[in-house]
Amino acid sequence: MKKYFVLGLFLFISSFLYYSCKKIMPVAPKTDEVLDGPVEDLNAAQKIQFLKGDAEFNDKVFTSENGLGPLFVATSCGSCHAGDGKGHPFTTLTRFGQKDSTGNKFMDKGGPQLQNRALPGYTPEKIPGGASSAKFTPPANTGLGFLELVSDSDLLSMADPEDLDGDGISGVPNWKVLASYLTPGPNSISRNGKYIHRFGKKAAAFSLLHQTVNAYNQDMGITSFFEPKDVLSGLVIDPEVSTHTVNNVVFYLQTLKAPLQRDPQNSEVQNGKNIFISIGCENCHRESLKTGNSTVAALSNKVFHPYTDLLLHDMGNDLDDSYTEGNAKTGEWRTPPLWGLGLSPISQGGQFFLLHDGRAKSIKEAILFHGGEGKKSKEKFQSLSQSEINDLLRFLNSL
Ligand SMILES: [Ca+2]
Ligand SMILES: [Ca+2]
Ligand SMILES: [Ca+2]
Numbered sequence: 352m353k354k355y356f357v358l359g360l361f362l363f364i365s366s367f368l369y370y371s372c373k374k375i376m377p378v379a380p381k382t383d384e385v386l387d388g389p390v391e392d393l394n395a396a397q398k399i400q401f402l403k404g405d406a407e408f409n410d411k412v413f414t415s416e417n418g419l420g421p422l423f424v425a426t427s428c429g430s431c432h433a434g435d436g437k438g439h440p441f442t443t444l445t446r447f448g449q450k451d452s453t454g455n456k457f458m459d460k461g462g463p464q465l466q467n468r469a470l471p472g473y474t475p476e477k478i479p480g481g482a483s484s485a486k487f488t489p490p491a492n493t494g495l496g497f498l499e500l501v502s503d504s505d506l507l508s509m510a511d512p513e514d515l516d517g518d519g520i521s522g523v524p525n526w527k528v529l530a531s532y533l534t535p536g537p538n539s540i541s542r543n544g545k546y547i548h549r550f551g552k553k554a555a556a557f558s559l560l561h562q563t564v565n566a567y568n569q570d571m572g573i574t575s576f577f578e579p580k581d582v583l584s585g586l587v588i589d590p591e592v593s594t595h596t597v598n599n600v601v602f603y604l605q606t607l608k609a610p611l612q613r614d615p616q617n618s619e620v621q622n623g624k625n626i627f628i629s630i631g632c633e634n635c636h637r638e639s640l641k642t643g644n645s646t647v648a649a650l651s652n653k654v655f656h657p658y659t660d661l662l663l664h665d666m667g668n669d670l671d672d673s674y675t676e677g678n679a680k681t682g683e684w685r686t687p688p689l690w691g692l693g694l695s696p697i698s699q700g701g702q703f704f705l706l707h708d709g710r711a712k713s714i715k716e717a718i719l720f721h722g723g724e725g726k727k728s729k730e731k732f733q734s735l736s737q738s739e740i741n742d743l744l745r746f747l748n749s750l
Contacts, residue, residue, distance in 0.1 A: 383610075383611040383612075383613050384613075384694060384697070386434060386435045386436050386491065386493050386607075386608075386610060386691065386694065386697075386698075387405075387409075387434055387435045387607070388607070388608050389401045389606050389607065389608060390496070390606050390607075390608045390609075390647065390649035390650060391608075391649050392648045392649045393606060393647065393649070397602075397606065397647065400599055400602045400603075401602065401603055401606050403599040403603075404599035404600045404601070404602050404603025404604070405603050407428075407596050407599055407600050407603070408427075408428045408429055408432070408600050408603055408604075409427075409428070409429035410427075410429065411427055411428075412426050412427045412430075413426050413427065413571050413572075413573060414426070415470050417591065418572070418573050418574070418591025418592070419470065419571060419572055419573070420466075420468075420469060420470040420473065420571075420572040420583075421469055421470045421472075421473040421572060421581075421583050422466035422468070422469050422473065422475065422476055422572055422582050422583045423466055423468050423469070423470075423570065423571050423572040424444060424464070424465075424466055424467060424468060424569075424570045424571070425442065425468075425570055425571065426571060427571075428566065428570075428600070430442065431444075431489045431570070432489050432491075432492050433698055434697070434698045435491060435492045435493055435607060435698075436491050436493075436691070436694060436695065436697055436698025436699070437488065437489065437490060437491045437691075437695045437698055437699055437704070438488050438489025438490075438698070438699070439488070439698075439699050439700055439704065439709075440486075440488055440704050440708070440709040442488070442489055443486045443487060443488050443708065443709070444464060444465075444486070444487045444489075444570070445464070445465040445467065445478070445484055445485070445486055445487075446463040446464050446465065446484065446485055446487065446674060446676070447463055447465060447478045447479070447482040447483065447484040447485075447674065448463050448482060448483060448484075448674050448675055448676075449481075449482065449483060449673075449675070450483055450673045450675075450681060455675065457479055457482050462569070463674075463676070464569045464570075465477075465478060465484070466569070466572070466582055466583075473583070483672065483673035483674050483681075484672070484674060485672035485673075485674035485707070485708065486672075486707075486708040486709075487552055487707055487708060488704055488707070488708055488709040490552070490687065491610075491691050491695070491698070492604055492607055493607050493608065493609055493610050493690070493691055494607065494608065494609030494610065494655070494657060494688070494690060494691075495550070495559055495604050495605065495607065496559075496604065496605035496606055496607070496645075496647070496650050497609060497640070497642055497650060497653065497655045497657065498549065498550075498640075498657060498659075498661060498688070499549075499550075499558060499559055499605060500642035500643050500645055500650055501549075501640045501641065501642060501643075501661065502538035502643050503524075503538055503539055503540040503546075503547050504538065504540060505640065505641065506524055506547055506549070506660070506661055506662065507524070507540065507547075509522060509637065509660045509662060510522045510523055510524060510662055518631070518634060518727070519724060519726070519727045520631075520634050520635060520664065520724045521664070521665070521724060522635065522660060522662035522663070522664055522686075522724070523662060523663050523678075523683075524547040524548070524549075524554070524661075524662055524663070525547070525548045525549075525553065525554035525555060525663055525676075525677045525678050525679050525685070526542060526543075526545035526546065526547060526548075526677070526678050527545055527546065527548045527555065527557070527677040527678060528544060528545055528546075529546050529557060530557070530561060530564075530577075530578075532564070532576075532577040532578070533557055533558065533560065533561055536558075537643070537644075538643050545678075548561075548677060549661045549685070550562045551676075551685070552684055552685055552687070552707045553663070553675075553676035553677065553679035553683065553684065553685060554661065554662075554663055554677070554679060554685040555676040555677045555679065559601045559604045559605055560577070560597070560601050562604075563597060563600050563601050563604065564577040564578045564597065565578065567591075567592055567597070568580075568582065569582065573591045573592050574587075574588045574589070574590055574591045574592070575590050575591070575592050575593075575594065575597055576590045576593075576594045576597075577594075577597065605647070605650070606647060606649075606650070609655060609656075609657070609690055609691075610690045610691035610694060610750070612656070612690075612749055612750055613693065613749050614749050615749065617745070617749070619741070619742045619745045619746075620742075620745055620746045620749045621746075622739075622742040622746075623742035623743045623744070623745050623746025623747070623749075624746045626735065626739055626742060626743045626746075627743060627746055627747070630728055630731035630732055630735070631727060631728035631731060632728055632732075633658075634728070635659075635660055635662075635664055635686045635724070635725070635728075636658040636659055636660075636686055636688075636689050637657075637658065637659060637660045637686075638656050638658060639654055639655070639656055640654070640655060640657060640659075641653065641654045641655070642655065656690060657688040657689075657690050658688055658689035658690055658750065659685075659686045659687060659688040659689070660686050661685060661686065662685065662686060663678075663679050663680075663683040663684065663685055664683060664684065664685075664686060664723065664724040664725065665680065665682045665683050665723040665724050666682055666683070666684050666720075666721060666722055666723045666724065666725055667682060667721070667722020667723030667724075667725070667726060668682065668722060668723075669720055669722050670682060670684060670706065670707070670720060670722065670723075672707075672708075682723060684707055689747065689750050690750050691750065692714070692747055692748070692750045693747065693748035693749055693750055703717075705717040706720060714744055714747050714748070715740075715744065718732050719732075719733075
């Protein structure tokens, strides 16, 4: 408990300092530095739904009275996803499994996620002997509605499982069987009864509904109509969160705006972007993707710039945590979007904690961890001149 109090205090003081410094400055926080806001042009009903989802996500705290646990990791979405930006390593999730990909054999107590806290009278889960584990820091939640609307055929057009073009980069989707309550979208493609999953660091979640239902169930011990089984007992329990609420939270995630690039016209930023493309970063961190149809005008048929291909890549031994998820092998990670990268320290206590577990303390360090399919590109980065590196970093910080 003490750890969480210290964390709370730390986040409180850092956000207090951050906002009070902002106040001393002559201008209000620039809109391009604020993550928590909706996409443009929501209609009145959509605005209301966004605000309801926002309140459930950021303000709603679960206790033993309204369904928390008995096993859990945290008590609200917002405690891990503060300000919708990247989370701090204090709020890491741990998942455990085994090295090979024959299917996780540690599936009791609600599957691979470690529920390291428990209500009084219950015992928190421990990692069983023989299991391998991986840590995950919370990603930013911005712009996810755009990513959800990219068609499967667009994702497949970027995949190159056999590396036919010989650039050392394969890129594969995470094909998994759909959870029973999910229905394929109009642009879904299936293979051998499996569908492309795209959210989460190993791309193990199909949609924002899937991710949200799992977060309630696995992170907070909250059952829903979709996932009614209690993590500890495996028994079906009355929904502890209503379908209405789940839908509002999903809508909130779908309509959180994407981060805006700062200074895109600056000549160093533009030079940095050219370097980013020329040394092959963009072969995985794809600049532009497009959405299909949506009832939300701002999301419908839009080209947007997330700097990801949403595919899995083998990133080499250093980033191999001996943990599988769905089809994702132990060294495979989904390319993280780089939009919002330069704003990460705002929600990470003033510094960077990058890569899946926050191990990289700077952008440069994150690049130097790239191995496997990212090795060639990393080596080209290492042969850049100091001024080229500066421009590249300037560009990355502008995202
Ligand atoms: Ca519960
Ligand atoms: Ca578990
Ligand atoms: Ca290739």
